[in-house]
Amino acid sequence: MDSALIRLAPSTKTVQCLAGDTVLAALEREGFALPNNCRAGACGECKTKLLAGEVDQGTVLDMALTTEERAEGYRLMCMAKPVTEVVEIEFGSLEAKPKLFPPRDRVLCVVTDAVQRTSTIREVRIRPVGEPLRFWPGQYLLVGDSQAGVSPRPYSIANAPRPDGEMSLLVALVPDGKTSGWLHAGLQVGDRITVGGPYGTFIGDPGTSTPVLCLAAGSGLAPILALTDAALRRGFDKPVTVLFSARSEADVFDQGLTSWWAAKHRRFTFLTTFTGLPAGAEASGSLVGRIPDVLPGLMPDLADHAVYIAGSPEFVDACSEAALGLGAEQGRLHVERYVAALTA
Ligand SMILES: Cc1cc2nc3c(=O)[nH]c(=O)nc-3n(C[C@H](O)[C@H](O)[C@H](O)COP(=O)(O)OP(=O)(O)OC[C@H]3O[C@@H](n4cnc5c(N)ncnc54)[C@H](O)[C@@H]3O)c2cc1C
Ligand code: FES
Incomplete structure (x- = not known):
């Protein structure tokens, strides 16, 4: 045919x-x-x-x-x-927009693994007991335990959907943070928890035919990993660059996965810029400085890039301004701001 x-x-x-x-x-x-x-x-x-x-x-x-x-x-x-x-x-809605999956409430999951990735980030892996949760890479879950007084908070899923339904969460410990504190210290491997989701629209656009730049700091890497995972798996053939901001080597995690992606996909590049290194560290070959400061030297023209940014509101706002200043188009700029909850 x-x-x-x-x-x-x-x-x-x-x-x-x-x-x-x-x-x-x-x-x-x-x-x-x-x-x-x-x-x-x-x-x-x-x-x-x-x-x-x-x-x-x-x-x-x-x-x-x-x-x-x-x-x-x-x-x-x-x-x-x-x-x-x-x-x-x-397929989809009347406008042919992809349908977001209706969120499910109280999806029973088991904590299959939990690993301290850095001094402040713990990876918690959960797997639904029943049907896997259907989600788009880049979306988040609401995780908490209302009965135990732990308010549900949004946490991005750090992987693309897997056949066994397992989902990885990268949780940064916030000082005096109730839910992040519980996810770090209260929750143990083997525990049962209920989550809600998926939520959010920070999802990749498979129609993008432009190079992709992803900017992340701390646990903001979570949805970026999910989007990258999905794009590389579907054979996206334009360059994908992830620029990660960390204070020092000790704050970098998932190097194994990102190194494997870089080895397997020539078009994938993972770069780290350090914000807490002593002066003169540039000489060793590493990038040093905040993303808004190093970006112009690395990628002076973003006019043809789709840009994805995730992390704290301050980080996202500063990086968005920098990307727009380098010619990125507003319509191709996608952000996930980890705004703190107003409620207890
Ligand atoms: C769409 C979305 C996705 C998110 N995804 C993730 C994720 O993948 N991983 C992750 O770790 N977090 C993520 N967050 C943030 C997360 O939902 C919580 O806000 C965070 O874990 C703090 O919750 P808490 O209950 O521990 O702290 P709270 O008890 O809500 O706050 C305790 C105190 O810390 C302050 N505070 C709250 N958050 C921060 C912060 N980030 N930095 C500094 N001070 C803060 C509060 O104002 C308050 O004074 C996401 C947020 C959103 C909106
Ligand atoms: S059956 Fe797995 S993507 Fe089609």
């Missing part, structure tokens, strides 16, 4: 599907975000209802697409290739 047309319902928008392309790849090429995870017919994340036409489903696991689901018209778009000139699928 040469090429086909994918029609999206209810918007009636159309997307060209080139010969040999899967429906997922065609949608992403034109900027329509469809949830996905394994891209190999094994997880079921990209399940979508086919309303008209037919696709070659290829080889997929029964676990990911049951016989009943097939009979109801569902297909896995990561492996589906059109075999009719037009296929119509259920």
Whole structure:
């Protein structure tokens, strides 16, 4: 089959599907975000209802697409290739905007692991006992224990969706912080907790065909890791640069993961700039100084970049100003401000 047309319902928008392309790849090429995870017919994340036409489903696991689901018209778009000139699928809203997953309340999870990453950041890994939570990379959960007087607070999920549903949270300890204190000291591996989510719209745009620059400090790296994970997995072919701000070496974490990404994907670069090093440290080759100060020397022209920034409001505001000053377009600037809660 040469090429086909994918029609999206209810918007009636159309997307060209080139010969040999899967429906997922065609949608992403034109900027329509469809949830996905394994891209190999094994997880079921990209399940979508086919309303008209037919696709070659290829080889997929029964676990990911049951016989009943097939009979109801569902297909896995990561492996589906059109075999009719037009296929119509259920996709998004009337404006063809990707649908955010309805948040779930009180999702029971078990703490599967907890590791102190730096003196102030603890990684807490949780896994739902039931169905995995469906979320877009970059979104956050509300985590707390109201019954024990620990107010739910937002924490970004630090990974893209995984088949086993596990989610990593990177929690910075805030002095006198009730919820972060509980996540650091009160919560133990094996404990059961309930979370709510997913929430937020700090999500990647698969339609981006521009280089990507991500700026983060401290636990602001969490949603940036999730977005990067998802972009690299789907084979995003433009440069992705993450610039991380840390006081010293001791505040840098996840070097293993970011080094692996850099080795595997030539277009991925992870840079750290240190804000607490003694004068003269530049000589050793490391970047030194706040992001707004080092950025102009590193990337003087951001006119063609999509920019993602996450961290404290002060950090996000200073970096946004710097990025806009270097020509970044407001429409391609995405921010996640970790504003402190006003309520106890
Ligand atoms: C969308 C979103 C995503 C977030 N994601 C993450 C994440 O992935 N990881 C993470 O660690 N945090 C994240 N946060 C921040 C987090 O939700 C809490 O605000 C933070 O953990 C403090 O909560 P707490 O209950 O411990 O402190 P509180 O009991 O709420 O505050 C204690 C005291 O500390 C002050 N305070 C609160 N936060 C800070 C701060 N950041 N720096 C300095 N002083 C502060 C308060 O004003 C108060 O005086 C996110 C926030 C938002 C809005
Ligand atoms: S089945 Fe996993 S992404 Fe399609």
